[in-house]
Amino acid sequence: MALFARFLAKTATRPTTIVTTTTTTDNFITRPLFRSISTTSTTSTILTSSLKPSYSSSLTFQKSPFPANFTSANVNSSVFPVNYYSFHSITLKRCHLSQLCPTTIQTRLFSTSRFLHNNNNPKTNPPSQLSPVKSTLKLFELKTWQFFRLILQSIGVIVTSVAALFFLFFLYDATTYAGDDENSENGSAGKTIPVPYFALHPQRGGPKNLPIFDACLDDLDTPEKQLETTRPRLVVLGTGWGTVALLKQLYANDYDVIVVSPTNYFLFTPLLPSATVGTLETRSLVQPIRGMLRSINAHFLQAEAVDVLFNEQLVEVAATNPETGAKENFYIPYDKVVVGVGSISNKHGVDGLEHCLKLKTVDDVTSIRTKIVRNIEAACLPTTSDEERKRLLSFVICGGGPTGVELAAELFDVVREDLTKRYPKILRSEVSVHIVQSRSHILNTYDQSISNYTEKRFGKDGVDVITNSRVNKILPDRVIFTQINEDGTKTLKELPYGICIWSTGVDKAPLTRAITERLGKPHQRNHRAIETDSHLRIIGAPLGTAYAIGDCSTVRTSIADEIERLLRDGVLNSKRYYQMEIEDAVAMPVTNRPVTSAPVEEHLALPITAQPVSNTSQSSPNLDKLGNPSETTITQDPSANTPHHLQPRRHIHAIEDDKDLSQLSLTFDDFLVLARTIRSKFPQTRVHISRLEELFRQYDHDGSGTLSYAELEEMLAAIDKKITSLPATAQRAFQQGKYLGRKMGRLVRLSDRLRVADVKYGDVDASICKPFMYHHLGSLAYIGNAAVFDMNGHSFFGGILAMYAWRAAYFAQTVSFRTRALICMDWLKRGLFGRDLSGV
């Protein structure tokens, strides 16, 4: 400030002429205004041609130095005298623009005087009184001053902004605390709160005469909740990927929703491996469920479903009694139930799994993290022998799928980034990470190039990948496994471990087992999950009342088993329709009839032959419609020219009679109808039932132009083998939940119309919604400061950039802004302070 005051004092003693020309810009501050300064005159003159109004108005503030008739209007086009000192006082004290940025004014003034000094035109620009040396010094003085001033201003702006943010935060924070207002929702102490009688005194009933939970404690809390009690009851079991996706699709007043789960949060599983080593915190991966349920006025019960009684429409639930600690069971009646209880780890019949840790739940993460820290600290003790230290620092992961690989990568990250910095160096050389994989490659469900890349990268990092090895037994300190050598011989090996983590596929959860056992065969035949149809309805349960989604379920796609139903629903129905058409046609006046003289019965009895024709022949309209390439076309002889809908069908009577189904032989047209039926009922078969003509010819072994029942059976069995069951992933569970949520909404909104139309039976789901179709969006995995992506046949992999892409993909999938913010903070925390390896 002192420096600036000195500069003002000096310049103020020198009367100046200031000549301004146009300001063509929008911003006075950032663009030059002053073009020349003359220090010869005792008065200053400002020539303005198009000053901005803001500048003009600022000049009018300082009235005294100007002529009495001076107004803001004439500033724009007048030449008027003004004392230089006055000018400074205008620009620096009065003019709000220059107050905003006085530095700019100085710069302009100074550079103008420099310009004058170098300008040789004495008429318009008389020489400056400043010598070149002084001018340079002044320039330096000003530049230094400007620099410090800029820094001070920046600091000021930052400090003010931070203070303002803090202020706003505390202001907001203050509004989040409950007030003392007696009328508020919170001031209800001492007031009578209405609670449904049966919520406190449930009736008993059902096969086990258990309490029936027919009303909830909060049913009467709000008018909205009261309204929900009049809606159909939807019981949702689980708070995982599938069920949360479903709940998010529902609207308030659709259903009276009751969610039952032993965990009152949703867990973002894909980032669990990062939480085992402290890259992320477990709390950042969970989303409290009650917050999510508020918008649909749903109820939550922290309990475990143990059985579903489909005929009685009751869910048996077990809850822990807080007084006795014992489990107490009760029933929840439902109109519709959705089972989404996930899965448990597959034990594969291996002994000693109790010595292993698993990675499925928040508790598992905490156990692994604590054990890692304990082992590392124990390894640092002087009392620990060399051998024991190596064992403590040996991490064995059984299973080379995405979870196992990501866990190994995270463990290796700790070793590489944290252990070396904070622990004795010897630990680094003695830590070992092993993956035991039964297949020939890790990440074997991914593209081969991805497996190779990952193995190469792990090899470089020192992660030991043991392939073709099946674990036989887990001892308290060793894993015993059999490795198949390249020559086919087997070797029994053992691997000492400090921590062994079991991560090898999924198995039925207890409730899933109970449900499949209850429904039994032939409804439930899958040994891993509850079987549903393509509409996600549990097979064997009353139609439209019970659904299953996510890991606990599998969509049945064995079309060979459904052959009879498919024939009846598809071909037979279409033929009935066709017969009606023909009967109509026969009843038509002669003039309108198609060109055919034979009676209907004759048409039906006409033989159909399939004849391959030349490549140049015209394609069948059916094939064209289905978009299949047709090198050869099957033509129907002798009525090839008759309209298509009246083409003869030979086997209609055979199909109509159920007993004769095995005598059936299908023409190509029948086969087209059947293919359409299969694809609509089993969308997952679409890829395999595409080249219809080729398929037809392949299985028409006798070249008769028709498919016999046996040939058809063989074809469908072959297609069955090609269909892989849907993967047990969050992606699938999420898609199923979303699909079912939408359908549930539609069902309830259409229910009034169905009631009016007196529709009580039949496949309502199928009539309002297409079957569920899974769209695989790709798979990705973190492999230690690198990531791999398998996007439907296109593979990408790479280092740190790929890792950020991986993070971005999961970041986008997290369910709330809260978890996103927490995850971001965790990543930042790791970057700034390293991973938290405290053993709390």
Ligand SMILES: Cc1cc2nc3c(=O)[nH]c(=O)nc-3n(C[C@H](O)[C@H](O)[C@H](O)COP(=O)(O)OP(=O)(O)OC[C@H]3O[C@@H](n4cnc5c(N)ncnc54)[C@H](O)[C@@H]3O)c2cc1C
């Ligand atoms: C470590 C790890 C990493 C993974 N990474 C990925 C990945 O990167 N990408 C991917 O697509 N998939 C991944 N998965 C798989 C994914 O988590 C599962 O496929 C997905 O969670 C299945 O969803 P779900 O809704 O079927 O069950 P879950 O999400 O497992 O939820 C089941 C819910 O049911 C509740 N429950 C359990 N028993 C009962 C009961 N008896 N009564 C009531 N409620 C019950 C549970 O508390 C839980 O809330 C990973 C899994 C793990 C363990």
